[in-house]
Amino acid sequence: MNFSQGTRGIIRTLAIALSVALPLAAITISEADARVGGGGSSGSRGSRTYSAPPSTTTAPGAAQPMNRTFTQPGTPAAGNPAAGAANKGGFFNRPGMGMLGGLAAGFLGAGLLGMLFGGGLFSGLGGLSSIIGLLLQIALIVIVVRLAMSWWQRRHTPASAYATGPAPAAEGPGAQTSFRSGLSGFGLGSSQPPLEIQPADYEAFERLLGEVQAAWSNEDVAKLHTLATPEMVSYFSKDLEENKARNDINKVSDVKLLQGDLAEAWREGETDYASVAMRFSLVDKTMERTTGRLVAGSETPVEVTEVWTFARRRGSDWELSAIQQTS
Numbered sequence: 104m105n106f107s108q109g110t111r112g113i114i115r116t117l118a119i120a121l122s123v124a125l126p127l128a129a130i131t132i133s134e135a136d137a138r139v140g141g142g143g144s145s146g147s148r149g150s151r152t153y154s155a156p157p158s159t160t161t162a163p164g165a166a167q168p169m170n171r172t173f174t175q176p177g178t179p180a181a182g183n184p185a186a187g188a189a190n191k192g193g194f195f196n197r198p199g200m201g202m203l204g205g206l207a208a209g210f211l212g213a214g215l216l217g218m219l220f221g222g223g224l225f226s227g228l229g230g231l232s233s234i235i236g237l238l239l240q241i242a243l244i245v246i247v248v249r250l251a252m253s254w255w256q257r258r259h260t261p262a263s264a265y266a267t268g269p270a271p272a273a274e275g276p277g278a279q280t281s282f283r284s285g286l287s288g289f290g291l292g293s294s295q296p297p298l299e300i301q302p303a304d305y306e307a308f309e310r311l312l313g314e315v316q317a318a319w320s321n322e323d324v325a326k327l328h329t330l331a332t333p334e335m336v337s338y339f340s341k342d343l344e345e346n347k348a349r350n351d352i353n354k355v356s357d358v359k360l361l362q363g364d365l366a367e368a369w370r371e372g373e374t375d376y377a378s379v380a381m382r383f384s385l386v387d388k389t390m391e392r393t394t395g396r397l398v399a400g401s402e403t404p405v406e407v408t409e410v411w412t413f414a415r416r417r418g419s420d421w422e423l424s425a426i427q428q429t430s
Contacts, residue, residue: 138387139319145171146425149371156366162380164430166410298368307421320355331423352392358385373417382408
């Protein structure tokens with residue numbers, strides 16, 4: 104048996120298996136976390152989109168990075184579809200890749216396509232030369248991947264989460280008391296941001312938590328446009344369309360805020376931002392649209408902890424700008 108031909112067969116098989124497995128995995132994740140946001144991390148936090156919000160008492164673990172966002176690295180504008188569209192492209196087309204992008208495209212094109220379709224660096228030779236050629240191609244791909252990962256890590260090293268540095272931690276017996284004891288689940292959190300958040304703002308955050316979930320459950324996209332940024336509504340609309348394509352409908356009810364505190368708040372130009380850690384309970388169930396048969400979830404309430412970021416332009420109301428899962 105020719106070694107290179109056998110290897111090409113294995114690679115073709117793996118490629119087919121991956122093309123089938125990845126969509127199935129996406130469906131499984133969507134059905135397991137069908138609530139608003141799909142259990143993922145989406146949206147924009149202005150210039151801090153690629154910086155993790157500080158941990159809080161409510162969410163002591165790290166917030167997961169965005170897996171859906173219009174904001175590209177180095178782009179301060181959040182919730183701006185035009186900014187995202189201007190920088191769309193594959194990984195090796197991202198700004199700053201330079202020579203690495205061309206080399207990566209060349210190596211991957213020549214190496215992977217050569218192995219898959221019978222060519223390669225030593226496609227005209229046989230026997231030992233074919234084996235050497237295959238090994239060289241693999242080595243080139245490994246080098247490219249390592250260079251790309253090294254660039255990616257340098258590019259996405261989290262910046263400081265504070266514009267002027269964190270304020271000193273509060274001291275004394277009242278340092279960790281509730282922001283409005285007996286009235287709301289929100290607390291002061293572990294940081295003192297430069298933008299002051301008032302009790303009315305916390306009331307708005309709690310109200311948005313329930314209203315966004317209700318509009319999602321009712322598939323009311325028009326209402327979502329009044330509660331969230333255009334970017335977030337685009338994600339919600341896509342997720343709702345995917346539910347319809349599967350003949351499913353997700354119903355969320357009995358949303359109750361259990362605990363919440365402020366991670367950070369800041370101002371960028373005319374826009375205010377506030378990232379809030381919230382632990383809440385809800386009934387999350389997915390049913391078959393035509394029959395009402397339960398597909399996922401149950402009538403039993405579940406607890407969820409997420410970091411929601413809200414944004415408002417000067418003189419406007421708060422809108423949901425991002426949702427991040429916590430570890």
